[in-house]
Amino acid sequence: MKRIGPLIIVEGPNNSKVPFSRSIYIDSPDKVLIDSGAEPKALQDIRDQFGVHVILNTHYHPDHTQHNHLFPNAEKWINQIEFDTARTIEGIARANGIYQEWGDAGVEMWKKNLPEEWVQNLKQISGTYEYEVEYSFGGVKVWMLHTPGHTSGLASPYFPDLGVVYASDYDMTSFGPWYNGTDGDIDDFIKSADRLLSLDAHTYITGHQKGIFSKDEFKQEMVKFLNVIDKRDEMVENYTRKGLSFDELTEVGIFYPKNTLSVPIFKTWERSGIRKHLHRLGLTVSERDGALVTAKC
Ligand SMILES: [Zn+2]
Structure with missing residues (x-):
């Protein structure tokens, strides 16, 4: 010790x-x-x-x-x-x-x-x-x-x-x-x-x-640690530009390695974390069909 x-x-x-x-x-x-x-x-x-x-x-x-x-x-x-x-x-x-x-x-x-x-x-x-x-x-x-x-x-x-x-x-x-x-x-x-x-x-x-x-x-x-936030922003933005739905986005592995996303709690945190980055991009998840839509202020 x-x-x-x-x-x-x-x-x-x-x-x-x-x-x-x-x-x-x-x-x-x-x-x-x-x-x-x-x-x-x-x-x-x-x-x-x-x-x-x-x-x-x-x-x-x-x-x-x-x-x-x-x-x-x-x-x-x-x-x-x-x-x-x-x-x-x-x-x-x-x-x-x-x-x-x-x-x-x-x-x-x-x-x-x-x-x-x-x-x-x-x-x-x-x-x-x-x-x-x-x-x-x-x-x-x-x-x-x-x-x-x-x-x-x-x-x-x-x-x-x-x-x-x-x-x-x-x-x-x-x-x-x-x-x-x-x-x-x-x-x-x-x-x-x-x-x-x-x-x-x-x-x-x-x-x-x-x-x-x-x-x-x-x-x-x-500096390096906080840079990871920017990298996540970029990844989420790029994938949304490609037209991925929220569910598809939560399969990519923005936070957790893709092969660990079958663990329920990691999947939960992956989803919850991605919502925060979507929010930074002014996007939200449609409750109707999971599509990404512009957030209402
Ligand atoms: Zn803690």
């Missing part, structure tokens, strides 16, 4: 690749853990060796909340925007675009395969933290910055005295930005990226894969 001052960085399996993520433990008398998507054994070791009183979940996605249940005695706090979403399966289904794309029947199908422990985690979210105020955990100062885009409520923990930011899903992976839930927003994603870069910080810790960046590295990588 790496350490930056009082922060212990707890890795997830497979370099914290989705469906896992990196957690951060604030080693102070207040015993605070940020996100619980890291390797279960490593989290249990932290729990047993140091103790965990509070978990701060940056957002409700399972790869950041999935091991909350390993801490039955800890308070579990999430941001105020996502508190309701995070506590019910229906809330999660709505935010993930499952209702939007498949209706009630799709939600029923999706519910059948959910891990039991993860479902229990939802009910255990016990409170909220506030955005944009200074918390001091045993003297370690942290601000939960509101950085919407990936989800509407995503918080990015910023440690001003340490010059460190936990940039969670600004993960700089080749996949590019993820804003595919109904609560994701491309313009907000870009604005929040600028905000993260404007902070007085020298170290950025991401939630997945390559973990620790200097500010210069993070800045350079952010």
